[in-house]
Amino acid sequence: MATLIVVVAALVLYPIYYLIEASLTISDPNVRPPTAFGFDNYLALPNYWTIILNTVVVSFVATIMALAFGFVTAWILTRTNVPYQRTLEQLIVAPYYVTPLLGALAWSLLGAPESGFINQLWRHFGGEGHLIDITSPMGIAWVMALFEGSVAFVMIGAVMKSMDPSLEEASQIVGAGRWRTMLRVTLPLVAPGVLGAAIFVFAEMLGSFSAALVLGTPARFYVITTAIYQLVSQYPPRFPLAAAMGVSLFAVMFLMLFMYRRITSRRSYVTISGKAFRPRQMDVGRLRWVLFAVCVFYVFLSVVLPIATLVFVSLQKLSLSFPSFGSFTLDNFRQALSLNAVRSAMWNSVALGIATATIGVLLTGMLAWLIQRSRLPGRGVLEYIVMFPQAVPRLVFAFGMMWAWLVFPIPIYGTFWILLIAYLTVFLPLGVRTISGVIMQLDKSLDECGQVCGASWGYRLRSITVPLLKPGLLAAWLLIFVSSVRELGASILLMGPNSKVITPAIAEAWFSTSSELTAAMALIQTFVIGLATLLFAELTRRASRHGEKA
Missing domain, CATH: 1.10.3720.10 (MetI-like)
Incomplete structure (x- = not known):
């Protein structure tokens, strides 16, 4: 628990610290560390x-x-x-x-x-x-x-x-x-x-x-x-x-x-009280087709x-x-697929999405389990830190990361790795909330039976918990993957010349190239997201059916 709190706090609070430091800097911003602090920048906000x-x-x-x-x-x-x-x-x-x-x-x-x-x-x-x-x-x-x-x-x-x-x-x-x-x-x-x-x-x-x-x-x-x-x-x-x-x-x-x-x-x-009820729907007669048209519209x-x-x-x-x-x-699609920059950005986005979703499910699954099922002290603190990125606009968080990692001894700013760290951090609330919802539906007695029979924690996790959580884990994987591929605010300030991703590349193309080529790039991204959604939706359905049979 202590290790997880330290790791998650470092991911979440380290950029926020440098963001606040930058906002209080009144000396030359190119000099690091800052030599003078004050509230001048906040006092200048009314001018805007x-x-x-x-x-x-x-x-x-x-x-x-x-x-x-x-x-x-x-x-x-x-x-x-x-x-x-x-x-x-x-x-x-x-x-x-x-x-x-x-x-x-x-x-x-x-x-x-x-x-x-x-x-x-x-x-x-x-x-x-x-x-x-x-x-x-x-x-x-x-x-x-x-x-x-x-x-x-x-x-x-x-x-x-x-x-x-x-x-x-x-x-x-x-x-x-x-x-x-x-x-x-x-x-x-x-x-x-x-x-x-x-x-x-x-x-x-x-x-x-x-x-x-x-x-x-x-x-x-x-x-x-x-x-x-x-x-x-x-x-x-x-x-x-x-x-x-x-x-x-x-x-x-x-x-x-x-x-x-x-x-x-x-x-x-x-x-809802102790008295049982069944949600019933009003019969609106012919008006139901008008209401149907409203939803379709x-x-x-x-x-x-x-x-x-x-x-x-x-x-x-x-x-x-x-x-x-x-x-x-069809030349716009041919051109979009032939441009090295577009192919590289699309590949980077998919690879980054797969890496973020895979590592993110492992990390958020462990966090959700500890928050919901463990009795270790510090669970409330851990949950609060995990949900903290939800309150930070992603562009603001990216700015904090940019300011923080520029002074980090290891030069990762502008690389694939800083994007991976940023995505893992901003999507912590999404993964934990998705998996926690499934964990709360599992009866604790299932795990307790394995414990009574002498099974270790790791064995119970592999043989009981993970198979039952498989639909929720796949759903969390899909949500994190889709969110990573479509993310703009968390990446537009952090990507470098060799680590471009597709959504910021589309935004840049909108202001620098033709609208026809930009539309083709946006549709290629949508096709990739749609294909991944259909694929993992089918995997989730199969996992759910397998769980019901088991």
Whole structure:
């Protein structure tokens, strides 16, 4: 336990220490170690009040929209008899596997004021100006909300599934209609869960980077994450001011997630008692097809339309709203696959994803087991440290790692190894939370029986625990792999010339090459993620069936 606490604390707290040190540095940042400290960088933050206001406004609006998407779809799929319910539940989670960067690229092609396809069609049919502006604050918030709506759906849907339907039935018996029941009964009962989801999603929005980078940077609209990136990337870089922005953002996110954990840990709002109940769904009649269309429309906007747009653009020599037959080509895919930089970045991403997922499952599996099943002192401290990266925006964490490893005796900055360390650290909460959920479902008596029979801890782990945990371990492996391949914030500041990975390479290509080639690169990445998802989903199903037979 002591060894694990030291190792995890070194991974998590070492970069944070250097991030705070950098934010307090008022001497020459090129001199290491710093010779003078103060609060000058924090006192300079009010000069950037426009950027702070942009961040708050975009995050707030995006959170409201994401909650609307999540609440409506969760209510439809948990409280009504909408057709094809299980299929819709799987589809609404699909935006998680479509990278936010891909969505931002696609919506930029669709809604840019001058060149966006939607605005070109608008002017073609007689409209003036532009119909939508996806580079505006509301446009950026829209794209962010589309991809966080699935997170809100999962969190709110879990609350709705555990709510006693007799309360809603009592409302309808006394004459309230379906919509009045939803507004006056369902919504107040799930309000604490919705509030917890709101705080979590808002914290995620504060640290969002992809949409603001792609959509806001060309229009000179900055939020805190893109401002940090600009301060670090410019010459000369302004590391101390960027660090002060990062620490401030981290402090706000930490407070929001602390509030989220406090809210979700309370039980006073739970409607489940000792009396048995079975969740029942309302028969909404013909309206169920309208509600079905609402769910399908969300999937269309967040998954189908972005991918279709990128396919349409990637198959053209020059992207046009009304292309001729001769303008279609496969050259963009050939060029993307022939470029050494793209092939190298894709291979690095896959190799890094496999290494991160494999080592991460071993590490987080051990951590989850010790946190959930051991009686060793320090479990609470270990769990707190493991969950700490969830409160740090990944771009901010990457900046802390960059500042920390530049002075490390072993020169690993800009190499494959620093990316591996960064990924292992930022995905600790994801792996531990996924595996812990499965461990909590296992009866302790299974392990105790082996102990009574004289089996050692290692033998019990190999022969009893790991086989039963196999579906959860495979699910954690897949989630960490997908998250690693699609990660942008944790890698854009850390990769070097010989350690490029695909997502930052796509972002760089968007600003330096053609949109057609960038679309082809994004689709290749999506294909790799989709193939891995299907492969390991099948492995997980087989493992689950094997476990049931056993």
